[in-house]
Amino acid sequence: MAVPALFRTGQSATRAHEEVGEPPIWLLLLLSPTDDAATDGDMSSGDSPPSNTSLYSEGEKVLAYHGPRIYEAKVQKVELRKKEFRYFLHYLGWNKNWDEWVSVDRLMKCTDENRLKQRALEKGYVEKSSKSGRSAQAKPKNLNDARVEKEDHKNNVVAAPKGKKRKNDSGTKDNQSVEKVIKIQIPSTLRKQLVDDWEFVTQQDKLVKLPRSPTVDDILTKYLEYRSKRDGTITDSLGEVLKGIRCYFDKALPVLLLYNKERDQYHKLVVDDVSPSTVYGAEHLLRLFVKLPELLAYVNIEDETQIRLHQKLLDFLKFLQKNQSTFFVSAYEGCKGTEGKGKSKND
Amino acid sequence: MESGGKGREEEQDGISVHSPCKAPPSSASSLPKEHPQIELELKLLQALEIYPLVKLQGIHRHFVLFGLMEFLRRSFDRQFSSDEVLQLLDRFYNLEMLKPDDEEMEILNHEEDFCLPQTFFVKEES
Numbered sequence: 001m002a003v004p005a006l007f008r009t010g011q012s013a014t015r016a017h018e019e020v021g022e023p024p025i026w027l028l029l030l031l032s033p034t035d036d037a038a039t040d041g042d043m044s045s046g047d048s049p050p051s052n053t054s055l056y057s058e059g060e061k062v063l064a065y066h067g068p069r070i071y072e073a074k075v076q077k078v079e080l081r082k083k084e085f086r087y088f089l090h091y092l093g094w095n096k097n098w099d100e101w102v103s104v105d106r107l108m109k110c111t112d113e114n115r116l117k118q119r120a121l122e123k124g125y126v127e128k129s130s131k132s133g134r135s136a137q138a139k140p141k142n143l144n145d146a147r148v149e150k151e152d153h154k155n156n157v158v159a160a161p162k163g164k165k166r167k168n169d170s171g172t173k174d175n176q177s178v179e180k181v182i183k184i185q186i187p188s189t190l191r192k193q194l195v196d197d198w199e200f201v202t203q204q205d206k207l208v209k210l211p212r213s214p215t216v217d218d219i220l221t222k223y224l225e226y227r228s229k230r231d232g233t234i235t236d237s238l239g240e241v242l243k244g245i246r247c248y249f250d251k252a253l254p255v256l257l258l259y260n261k262e263r264d265q266y267h268k269l270v271v272d273d274v275s276p277s278t279v280y281g282a283e284h285l286l287r288l289f290v291k292l293p294e295l296l297a298y299v300n301i302e303d304e305t306q307i308r309l310h311q312k313l314l315d316f317l318k319f320l321q322k323n324q325s326t327f328f329v330s331a332y333e334g335c336k337g338t339e340g341k342g343k344s345k346n347d
Numbered sequence: 348m349e350s351g352g353k354g355r356e357e358e359q360d361g362i363s364v365h366s367p368c369k370a371p372p373s374s375a376s377s378l379p380k381e382h383p384q385i386e387l388e389l390k391l392l393q394a395l396e397i398y399p400l401v402k403l404q405g406i407h408r409h410f411v412l413f414g415l416m417e418f419l420r421r422s423f424d425r426q427f428s429s430d431e432v433l434q435l436l437d438r439f440y441n442l443e444m445l446k447p448d449d450e451e452m453e454i455l456n457h458e459e460d461f462c463l464p465q466t467f468f469v470k471e472e473s
Contacts (some may be wrong), residue, residue, distance in 0.1 A: 017443050191467050198350030198463045236428040251406050251455055285459055298454060299407045302397060305417040308409070327410045 052084045054078050055104055063108040063118060064089055070108070070118040128177060152198060182293050182306055184313055187321045190286060197283055201259045206332035208262075210269050212281030216249055219282060223319050241312050248295055249288050250275045257287045282320060282327040289317065356457050387419075403436075404445035406455070410453040 056062055056075050064073040077088035087107060090099045096220045108114040153283065186194070201228075216220065222244045226236040249257075253276040254266055274344055292313070300311065320327060398414040412429055415436075419427045434443060 042431050154470040194463055199465075234428060236430075237413055237420075238427075240409045240416065241427055244407070244413065247406055247409055255455050255458050257461050290461075291464065295407075295454065296410065297366055299402065299414070300397060300399075301410070301414050304421065305414050307415065308417060347412065 002185060034345050054080075054087075055111075056085075056087060056107055059339070060094070061110055062087075062093070062148045063090075063110055063114045064102060065108075066091065070114070072110070073107075182296050182301075182310055182313075183287055184292055184310065184317075186286075186289060187317055190317060190321055193283075193324065194286055194290065197286070200261075200332040201261055204334075205261065206334050207265055208281070208283050208329060209333045210265060212283075212329075213278045214327060215279065215281055216246065216277035216285045218279075219285065219320070220246055222318055222323075226319060227315075237308075238312060241309065244318075245288070245316075246277050248292070249277050249280075249285060252288060252291060252295065253280065253284060256291050259282055281329075283329065284327075286320065289313070387423075387435060388438070390422045391415070392417060392439075400436075400440060400442075401445060403442060412463075 029263050056078065058075055060075045062073055062075060063070050071094075072092040074092060075087050076090050079086050079088075085104055086101050087104070088099065088101050089107075092097060108117075160202040201208075224234060224242060226241070227238060254270070258266055269279055296309075388410060390455065394415050397418065398411045402411045412432060415432050416427045419432065433442070
């Protein structure tokens with residue numbers, strides 16, 4: 001089970017730590033907020049929290065739940081709303097775009113016991129992620145230039161397994177992912193195309209008839225033409241991106257993009273200096289997009305540039321989608337030479 | 348750092364791809380004159396901290412170049428062609444001498460069967 005992102009999009013942030021996966025019972029018991037009112041002296045008044053006195057005060061450093069983890073935060077503001085205290089938090093070491101209003105049940109005093117809880121969550125989640133916490137990918141990033149590079153937060157950040165895609169939310173805050181991996185959202189009809197592709201090859205023993213027309217090369221060229229007509233100009237930057245895709249495709253095809261059953265076909269057809277982008281077509285190009293985040297993870301790219309890159313890739317996918325019926329084959333060929341005419345899905 | 352000019356052998360320690368002293372083509376430079384050369388070069392060197400030179404030779408080179416182009420575009424608020432950027436780089440480094448990063452060989456070393464992630468098989472809400 002993949003580790004959830006630091007900030008689970010689309011879900012209520014309160015009590016999110018209970019929604020995430022199945023922490024062991026002992027962890028749940030450890031994590032239930034304890035009333036530490038009596039221990040630290042930072043409270044504004046009294047020991048027990050009467051209904052009209054806040055448990056935490058402005059400027060106080062606290063530990064706060066956010067998603068499945070606990071972070072150090074500072075209370076910026078305290079307000080009483082509808083008989084309930086609300087606290088505006090700034091997470092220490094994080095960009096202020098993460099600042100938010102929370103209710104008291106998200107907060108804990110900065111005691112040793114609570115820090116133990118913080119550690120426990122850290123450990124639990126670091127183990128689950130595909131790499132250990134100190135992966136090179138775990139550097140938190142944000143959109144406002146102020147790179148957060150504090151050591152302790154490097155450890156706290158959950159490194160998403162490479163290549164994991166998530167739905168992109170439209171909210172600006174939700175796009176500030178701490179993952180380094182570019183998320184590429186593949187349109188749903190193309191996702192279905194990939195499932196059909198899987199079905200044909202792995203379940204029905206069929207293959208894409210090669211060489212294809214249009215080839216990957218053709219498609220990339222058509223896209224460039226399409227863009228230049230649409231925009232009246234082509235920028236070099238788009239050109240580089242497309243060259244990059246072709247380059248990845250040629251190198252990655254035999255290594256990452258083939259189902260086992262396709263290897264024979266590959267070895268027969270792609271010999272000597274033949275480049276895969278002149279033989280294969282949209283079906284395999286689409287598979288590249290599944291792997292693209294992984295490949296791009298090896299390149300350090302600035303946030304702003306990542307966003308532009310993502311836009312370009314998305315636009316390209318939309319182009320594929322628009323031309324789905326002409327770019328993709330509707331039927332694959334049976335291994336024994338029987339052509340699958342028309343729809344070959346098992347109905 | 349010394350400003351632009353000839354005779355740079357001493358400048359770039361440890362960079363083996365440093366090209367031998369080359370006189371920059373005088374008026375052959377297609378770089379626009381509105382920014383002093385030195386500014387361009389400085390920005391480029393800044394950019395190289397993010398987009399390491401060594402990656403300009405491997406499979407990621409187009410995306411690295413894209414990153415450089417975008418960096419300069421934002422710094423000077425105009426488009427840079429890939430040629431311009433390569434030309435700028437060429438003043439400092441002999442790009443042909445670059446050997447691809449070892450790290451990049453990692454992902455391509457292990458042949459694996461393509462595997463469609465589970466999430467594709469699940470119907471997504473909206």
